[in-house]
Amino acid sequence: MSEAVSIGLRWLDHGAGLPLPRQQTAGAAGMDLVAALAAGADIVLAPGKRALVPCGFAMALPLGYEAQVRPRSGLAVKFGVTVLNAPGTIDADYRGEVMVPLINLGEDDFVVRRGDRIAQMVVAPVSAAQFRLTEMLDDTERGANGFGSTGRSVG
Numbered sequence: 001m002s003e004a005v006s007i008g009l010r011w012l013d014h015g016a017g018l019p020l021p022r023q024q025t026a027g028a029a030g031m032d033l034v035a036a037l038a039a040g041a042d043i044v045l046a047p048g049k050r051a052l053v054p055c056g057f058a059m060a061l062p063l064g065y066e067a068q069v070r071p072r073s074g075l076a077v078k079f080g081v082t083v084l085n086a087p088g089t090i091d092a093d094y095r096g097e098v099m100v101p102l103i104n105l106g107e108d109d110f111v112v113r114r115g116d117r118i119a120q121m122v123v124a125p126v127s128a129a130q131f132r133l134t135e136m137l138d139d140t141e142r143g144a145n146g147f148g149s150t151g152r153s154v155g
């Protein structure tokens with residue numbers, strides 16, 4: 001296992017008392033993000049509706065890293081609730097509040113309450129990239145064949 005990345009975290013007033021994001025098991029890639037709503041200020045997501053849910057903290061990722069905000073599989077399977085722009089990217093130079101855009105793709109209202117685990121966050125290294133213009137690209141077996149070109153993989 002590699003050395004842990006140190007990330008500065010600052011609680012905002014409405015996030016005080018919530019648990020720090022952390023991996024729940026030794027093999028977990030993601031850290032749970034929880035809703036930082038005021039007690040009793042629940043968000044009701046009707047089917048097809050979306051909301052931006054605050055997490056109550058800001059952070060300072062080191063340069064060369066990003067945080068990816070991803071859906072929680074249990075919410076997706078059980079209720080049809082997912083992260084709208086999954087995976088969302090939090091850049092290393094962002095210092096605002098971490099927030100999660102949820103959407104309810106299910107058939108019933110879904111209620112978000114303070115402290116509910118709403119998404120997961122994965123911290124990952126990023127590569128610096130720079131494009132260079134070229135007249136030709138190298139040939140590959142796949143070539144320009146796109147979506148679905150390698151065959152159907154579902155039985």
